[in-house]
Amino acid sequence: MDTTILAEVTGNLQTVGYGLSAIGPGIGIGILVGKTVEGMARQPEVSGQLRTTMFLGIAFVELLAFLGIAAGFIFPAA
Amino acid sequence: MSLLAAEGGGGFTAPGLEEFFPAVFLFEGTGFDVNRIILVRIIATLALLLLLWLALRKATVVPGRVQSVVELAFDFVRKDIAYGMLGRKDGDRFFPLIAAIFFGVFALNITGIVPFLNMSSNALIGMPLVLSLVVYVVMIAAGIQAKGGFRYLKDELFPAGVPKPMYILVTPIEIVSTFIARPVSLTLRLTFNMLVGHLLLVLCFAATQFFFFEAGGAVAGFGALTLVGGFAFTLFEILVAVLQAYVFALLTAAYIQLSVAQDH
Numbered sequence: 001m002d003t004t005i006l007a008e009v010t011g012n013l014q015t016v017g018y019g020l021s022a023i024g025p026g027i028g029i030g031i032l033v034g035k036t037v038e039g040m041a042r043q044p045e046v047s048g049q050l051r052t053t054m055f056l057g058i059a060f061v062e063l064l065a066f067l068g069i070a071a072g073f074i075f076p077a078a
Numbered sequence: 079m080s081l082l083a084a085e086g087g088g089g090f091t092a093p094g095l096e097e098f099f100p101a102v103f104l105f106e107g108t109g110f111d112v113n114r115i116i117l118v119r120i121i122a123t124l125a126l127l128l129l130l131w132l133a134l135r136k137a138t139v140v141p142g143r144v145q146s147v148v149e150l151a152f153d154f155v156r157k158d159i160a161y162g163m164l165g166r167k168d169g170d171r172f173f174p175l176i177a178a179i180f181f182g183v184f185a186l187n188i189t190g191i192v193p194f195l196n197m198s199s200n201a202l203i204g205m206p207l208v209l210s211l212v213v214y215v216v217m218i219a220a221g222i223q224a225k226g227g228f229r230y231l232k233d234e235l236f237p238a239g240v241p242k243p244m245y246i247l248v249t250p251i252e253i254v255s256t257f258i259a260r261p262v263s264l265t266l267r268l269t270f271n272m273l274v275g276h277l278l279l280v281l282c283f284a285a286t287q288f289f290f291f292e293a294g295g296a297v298a299g300f301g302a303l304t305l306v307g308g309f310a311f312t313l314f315e316i317l318v319a320v321l322q323a324y325v326f327a328l329l330t331a332a333y334i335q336l337s338v339a340q341d342h
Contacts, residue, residue, distance in 0.1 A: 052162055056332060059325045063263050066270040073095065 021068020028061040093280040098202055098273070118189050119199040126185040155180050155327065163331035164338075172334055175216060179209060180327035183268065187319035190276055191312050198272035198319070203265060210264035213330045217260070221337030230337070260333060264326065271322050275315045282308030 036054040040047040104112035112120075133148040141149055155177045160169035186205060190198030200206055221230040234256050235249050282304050289301030 048158070049162070052158065052328065055321075055325055056328060059267065059329060060263075063267050066266055066274075069270050069274060070266060 017072055018065075018068045021071070022065050025061050025063075025065040028064075029058055032057050032061060093277055093284060097276070097280060115197055115199055115202055118195050118197050119186060119205065121195065122185045122189045122199055123182075126181060130181075151181075152177060159324070159327050159331050163328065163335050168334070168338060169331075172216075172220070172331065175212075176327050176331055179213070179330055180323050183209065183326045184319060184323035187272060187322055188316070190272060190279070190319065191315045196279075198276055198315075200268050200322075201272040201276050203269045206265045206268040209268075209326070210261045213264060213333060214261040216330075217333045217337050220334050224338040225340070234337075264329060268322055268326060271318055275311070275318055278311050279308060279315065282311055 032054060036050050039050050043050075098115065100114040102111040102113045130148065133144045137145060156169070156173055159180070160173045160176050163169070164172060183200065186199045188198075189195040190201070218230075221234070224230070225233065235252050236245055237248065237252065240248055285304040286301045286308060289298055289304060293301075
């Protein structure tokens with residue numbers, strides 16, 4: 001064993017990549033849905049409109065996670 | 079997982095992207111190559127047409143059972159998506175496109191969990207790409223029709239209420255977000271939702287097969303776990319199929335709305 005190396009990571013960093021890219025959208029969707037529920041509880045009469053807006057927001061937020069998946073295929077391991 | 083696979087004699091192979099490029103079996107090399115996924119697309123389209131034709135062939139004022147379900151779905155698309163986003167007048171104008179997108183995307187998505195088809199035909203980028211190009215053209219055409227080409231570009235690229243020097247920053251961002259990011263994100267969202275869903279299902283059931291028949295011994299218990307997981311993901315995929323159809327139609331309506339909206 002080479003004593004100059006203290007810690008070594010082998011394999012492909014992409015494995016971690018998707019996990020990293022899922023953190024942001026995870027937090028984002030959590031806040032988004034939580035706030036929508038809050039709004040629905042305060043004003044049940046506009047819940048239909050809130051739900052539509054929520055799905056619209058989720059569509060934008062979750063895209064980041066899918067870009068994370070795409071990145072693994074676009075930049076394959078050397 | 080990889081550790082267990084190694085112990086069991088290395089029989090387990092994780093599914094990869096080659097899943098999505100099966101062998102061509104019809105019209106090879108003509109540019110109209112038909113492989114399994116294209117066949118699934120054709121079957122899904124025919125099934126959708128057949129279902130709608132059967133349900134609405136003899137439409138009556140008092141709907142029958144099948145007709146009322148179909149009418150309920152159409153009503154949802156019209157009220158919740160078209161009217162909710164575009165208002166009554168524009169909603170009626172663009173309703174045929176939005177409904178076609180909703181039902182088309184749903185039919186192509188749901189094949190992912192239909193036995194023997196087992197492949198969402200939207201998992202290949204071609205179909206989502208065509209759909210979002212249609213949306214792209216309609217979005218721009220609707221804006222130009224509503225406001226004229228010059229006004230439309232001015233509204234999109236130089237939003238009102240921004241201090242003049244800021245346009246140096248804002249305009250490039252608007253170009254990217256309106257004319258590049260919108261179609262690209264529509265395409266990628268649908269494609270990867272379906273692709274990932276299919277890979278998850280394949281992973282679950284391939285692992286089940288491996289645990290039961292190749293790993294053997296106490297490890298077979300894991301097989302029961304992955305089998306249940308596979309069924310759970312199948313149910314989840316039904317939800318995703320509906321949700322993605324909804325989101326695609328909703329975003330179509332939202333993009334058209336942003337194009338035709340008059341600045342105050």
